[in-house]
Amino acid sequence: MARNLRTHVGGPRYRVSMGLFSRHPAPRDAVASVAQAVQTPPKSLWADGFGRLAVRAVQIIVVVVLVAGIIWGIQQVTLVIIPLVLALIFASAFGPVTMWMRRKGVPSVIATLLTLLAVVVVLAALGWLVATAVIDQWDYLSSQAVKGFEQAQDWYHTLPFAISQDQVNQAIQGIQGFVTSSSFGTGALAGVSAVASFVTGFVLMVVILFFFLKDGPRMWEFVLRPFHGSDYDRARRIGDKTVTVLGSYVRGTASVAAVDAIGIGIGLAILQVPLALPLAVLVFLLAFIPIVGAVTAGILAALVALVTNGPIVALIVVGIVVLVNQLEGNFLQPVLMGRSMKLHSFVVLVVLAGGTAIGGILGTLLAVPLTAVVWGIITVWNGPDKPAEWARRKKRKNPVPLAGEES
Numbered sequence: 001m002a003r004n005l006r007t008h009v010g011g012p013r014y015r016v017s018m019g020l021f022s023r024h025p026a027p028r029d030a031v032a033s034v035a036q037a038v039q040t041p042p043k044s045l046w047a048d049g050f051g052r053l054a055v056r057a058v059q060i061i062v063v064v065v066l067v068a069g070i071i072w073g074i075q076q077v078t079l080v081i082i083p084l085v086l087a088l089i090f091a092s093a094f095g096p097v098t099m100w101m102r103r104k105g106v107p108s109v110i111a112t113l114l115t116l117l118a119v120v121v122v123l124a125a126l127g128w129l130v131a132t133a134v135i136d137q138w139d140y141l142s143s144q145a146v147k148g149f150e151q152a153q154d155w156y157h158t159l160p161f162a163i164s165q166d167q168v169n170q171a172i173q174g175i176q177g178f179v180t181s182s183s184f185g186t187g188a189l190a191g192v193s194a195v196a197s198f199v200t201g202f203v204l205m206v207v208i209l210f211f212f213l214k215d216g217p218r219m220w221e222f223v224l225r226p227f228h229g230s231d232y233d234r235a236r237r238i239g240d241k242t243v244t245v246l247g248s249y250v251r252g253t254a255s256v257a258a259v260d261a262i263g264i265g266i267g268l269a270i271l272q273v274p275l276a277l278p279l280a281v282l283v284f285l286l287a288f289i290p291i292v293g294a295v296t297a298g299i300l301a302a303l304v305a306l307v308t309n310g311p312i313v314a315l316i317v318v319g320i321v322v323l324v325n326q327l328e329g330n331f332l333q334p335v336l337m338g339r340s341m342k343l344h345s346f347v348v349l350v351v352l353a354g355g356t357a358i359g360g361i362l363g364t365l366l367a368v369p370l371t372a373v374v375w376g377i378i379t380v381w382n383g384p385d386k387p388a389e390w391a392r393r394k395k396r397k398n399p400v401p402l403a404g405e406e407s
Contacts, residue, residue: 071358075358079200079201080204082201082205082362083201083202083204083205083208084205084208085366085370086205087205087209087212088212088246089246089250089366089369090119090205090209090250091209091212091213091216092243092244092246092247092250093247093250093254094115094119094213095212095213095216095243095247096247097115097118098111098112098213101114101115108214109214111213112213112214113210115213116206116209116210116213129277129281130277130278133275133276133277133278220239224236224239234381237380237381237383238380241373241376241377241380242373242376242377245369245372245373245376246369249369249372250369253287253288254288255332256287256328256332257283257284257287257288258284259324259327259328259332260287260294260297260324260325260328261280261281261283261284262280263320263324263327264279264280264283264297264298264321264324265277265280265283267316267320267324268280268305268317268320271305271309271313271316271317272309273301273304273305273309273313273317274304274308275304279297279300279301279304282297282300283301289352289365289368290348290352290368291345291349291352292349292352292364294321294325294328297321298317298318298321298325301317301321302314302317302318302321343368343371343372343375347371348368348371351367351368351371352368354367355368378391
């Protein structure tokens with residue numbers, strides 16, 4: 001049997017046993033090349049740029065499918081999810097009131113019931129005021145609507161294209177046919193079903209809100225039982241940040257909306273625009289939809305003024321709405337909202353569009369606060385003031401001032 005190593009006078013000479021091949025001494029370069037070939041793994045198809053792109057694409061597809069599955073699942077149980085989310089938002093907003101009464105010695109159940117009663121009384125009072133104002137001014141509004149319709153009829157006769165009376169009659173007959181058709185009946189039944197679902201969801205929300213206000217901290221501690229160490233601290237930060245952001249958002253938005261409603265309502269009352277109180281309440285409600293809500297409320301108020309008081313009053317109403325919105329955006333919102341919602345206007349618009357497409361009106365109302373909660377969670381992911389690694393602001397070397405920044 002051949003030896004792999006022999007010693008000669010000139011020093012050690014390496015002989016490689018090659019089996020059936022030649023047993024001549026192998027050069028050092030050949031041995032090194034063989035060792036390098038054995039140690040270097042074969043090149044993978046996933047190691048180059050296209051491979052990494054494919055892996056990232058698969059990851060994105062998995063995430064999109066997961067998110068779509070979650071949204072689909074939520075849509076199947078909206079009767080439970082929506083009351084739960086609304087109860088959490090209201091509990092975050094009114095929780096400090098309940099806690100204040102507890103610190104003053106009020107029993108937990110009594111404090112919770114008093115908070116719920118106050119909320120119900122405020123909502124009922126607003127509803128009663130709006131209904132009373134509409135009923136008192138209904139006759140005037142009906143006559144103004146008839147006059148407006150007659151003016152519209154006179155106006156379309158002046159258009160460059162002709163609209164015959166037969167076309168108008170056909171349109172009226174089409175509306176009458178739809179009202180008396182089975183489709184209208186099906187829609188009415190769907191409306192009754194929606195009302196029943198709304199009542200059920202409202203009752204469920206009140207019950208969940210009661211338990212959140214009464215036993216919210218203990219319920220959260222029960223949820224945190226499986227977590228330990230750093231995971232427990234992170235979960236605790238997430239819960240605290242969620243409640244803080246939601247509470248600040250609702251209280252700040254309600255304060256800003258109240259100022260908007262009072263300012264626009266006083267202006268409408270001075271100009272003697274009908275339905276000043278209902279329009280002010282509508283301004284308050286629509287103010288919970290950032291950016292879009294204020295514009296919509298202003299358009300509605302201007303349209304009512306245009307129909308009932310003429311174009312000059314309508315222009316004055318537009319000026320009042322613009323003035324109030326500027327006061328809100330430049331002074332009230334930065335002070336009252338604080339740091340509860342640090343979202344760019346572009347993000348707000350995209351989130352509103354997505355929430356409307358997914359959840360309709362409720363999606364529009366919930367999209368912004370839920371997005372603010374997600375961003376708030378990211379900002380405390382690694383500590384009280386330590387955002388997640390990927391969300392931290394990067395320091396630039398030799399920074400170049402961007403457009404609008406000072407050099």
